[in-house]
Amino acid sequence: MNKNIYMIYGSNLSFMTKRLLESIDVYSQIGAKEKRIVIKPNLVIAGRPDEGATTHTEIVTATIEYLKDGGFNDITIAESSWVGARTEDAFHLLGYYDIAKEYDVSLIDTKRDRFRRVENHGISMEIAETALDAGFIINIPVLKGHCQTLMTHAMKNLKGLLSDKSKRDFHRYGLMKPIAALSDIIRSDLIISDGICGDLDFEEGGNPVRMDRMMAASDQFLIDAYAATLMGFSPYDIGYIKVASEWGIFSPDLSGVNIVELNRPQSSSGKPTGMAQRLAGYTAPDNACSACFASLIHALKRLDDEGLLSSLGKEKIAVGQGYKGKCPAIGSGSCCSSASVFVKGCPPKADDILAMLKKLL
Ligand code: SF4
Numbered sequence: 001m002n003k004n005i006y007m008i009y010g011s012n013l014s015f016m017t018k019r020l021l022e023s024i025d026v027y028s029q030i031g032a033k034e035k036r037i038v039i040k041p042n043l044v045i046a047g048r049p050d051e052g053a054t055t056h057t058e059i060v061t062a063t064i065e066y067l068k069d070g071g072f073n074d075i076t077i078a079e080s081s082w083v084g085a086r087t088e089d090a091f092h093l094l095g096y097y098d099i100a101k102e103y104d105v106s107l108i109d110t111k112r113d114r115f116r117r118v119e120n121h122g123i124s125m126e127i128a129e130t131a132l133d134a135g136f137i138i139n140i141p142v143l144k145g146h147c148q149t150l151m152t153h154a155m156k157n158l159k160g161l162l163s164d165k166s167k168r169d170f171h172r173y174g175l176m177k178p179i180a181a182l183s184d185i186i187r188s189d190l191i192i193s194d195g196i197c198g199d200l201d202f203e204e205g206g207n208p209v210r211m212d213r214m215m216a217a218s219d220q221f222l223i224d225a226y227a228a229t230l231m232g233f234s235p236y237d238i239g240y241i242k243v244a245s246e247w248g249i250f251s252p253d254l255s256g257v258n259i260v261e262l263n264r265p266q267s268s269s270g271k272p273t274g275m276a277q278r279l280a281g282y283t284a285p286d287n288a289c290s291a292c293f294a295s296l297i298h299a300l301k302r303l304d305d306e307g308l309l310s311s312l313g314k315e316k317i318a319v320g321q322g323y324k325g326k327c328p329a330i331g332s333g334s335c336c337s338s339a340s341v342f343v344k345g346c347p348p349k350a351d352d353i354l355a356m357l358k359k360l361l
Pocket of ligand 1: 334
């Protein structure tokens, strides 16, 4: 198994996407030029990416440009919004009809696709033929929270390739087993993770957290297991990852994972909003990089979820490059290495920060 996860920080999404695609050598991975390539973004609702729900459109267009430059021309964008929402509304809002015309690619609302019924692990589902017949699937999920599954990323993003009937059935079956079963059928060949500003805990957005980070990998299970730790979870906390591991589909053991950083995190210029703003009240940022600050916010959210946030003392948690050489009481990230208590990492992962905070309680 390829255990590389490529990571890049910043806000120039087109540049970042192309760097990731180059690094992972996507042309060699696809192979034959005539392969049918399916790009699967996350357009769960008609919402703007900066609200934390949907894939940034620049990532999709940069991917298409990169593929076309390499002579790959059989490209389809395939997606459907959740039950009750019209995918056309998301296509309109985010400019997908213009993209399809400008780049001469197919655009399929998978709610209107033909479906084939497939059964796996005792779960029957209708999957869009576009996905089942694809030669190479590029999955572009948003890394964000979810009110039932805690996290949604590559594996859960595949749900947009089901009929609405099967989407409803998935909820009836409790989501975790069906998502694991679907992920066993549809294996993304490449995952480009939109970790720019996913929502803290709702897939429909509203509380985005600026992370300014993207990742790429060729293993949807590995990248989901790793992504869980960036949000302050253990991979086993995410029900569908746990089920997939119990079924022997993969092992969420992250010991051999190889994080290939293509650049360094950058200072954030944005201000937290919504729930992130409330959690930021427990922090004292000074020139903090977005990914570093986001890790701290995610860790504080997990503490809040467990009802432990109010047990934190009055001391605010230092984070940011402004703390180099200073001695705050509690710090998050290697810039705070002179703090009395700190968690190392540049940026640190949310699960490590959470562990440190719990020790302080
Ligand atoms: S430890 Fe310092 S340099 Fe590293 S990500 Fe955090 S703020 Fe940025």
